[in-house]
């Protein structure tokens with residue numbers, strides 16, 4: 001990985017085509033991951049989530065995606081981070097990342113996802129997007145973050161991840177949330 005090279009993205013004026021979400025539910029030393037069966041990242045392990053629909057806030061979207069993908073409804077989601085993905089082969093993505101400790105329902109396999117309760121010490125990074133190892137462990141440790149990644153296909157060619165309260169100041173937010 002050549003993540004130390006210069007970055008070709010003008011992040012100041014960067015705008016993603018796709019606003020999206022991710023949810024990580026943690027309970028009893030385990031995190032609820034999915035094997036993603038459809039959409040962007042099909043075949044990878046990730047948290048449940050997906051695109052934000054027009055008129056939705058990021059929080060509404062992440063709850064809806066958990067309902068659609070796993071038939072569960074997370075309670076009291078906490079926003080933990082924003083991810084900015086400049087991609088080479090698919091549209092750029094701006095992703096809002098949440099954690100929760102409680103949910104209603106029973107995680108159920110669907111057309112879109114298989115639920116995978118995973119020990120926090122056994123997260124299968126080799127089956128996940130390449131960026132996850134640079135923010136997911138810290139987030140599961142309670143740190144908020146802001147991450148920017150430039151990808152060439154599946155490879156990270158530039159990255160910057162910041163943690164802590166300073167990172168929250170870098171969040172772009174969700175325009176629809178700001179408009180509410």
Ligand SMILES: Nc1[nH]c(=O)nc2c1ncn2[C@H]1C[C@H](O)[C@@H](COP(=O)(O)OP(=O)(O)OP(=O)(O)O)O1
Nearest residue numbers: 020021022039040041049050051085095129131132
């Ligand atoms: N580099 C990356 N690292 C990561 O951890 N998650 C990523 C990622 N790039 C994309 N994602 C996630 C964010 C979001 O949850 C998902 C993209 O949304 P999807 O295509 O799954 O949307 P939908 O479930 O709305 O699908 P469709 O209904 O098929 O459009 O992929």
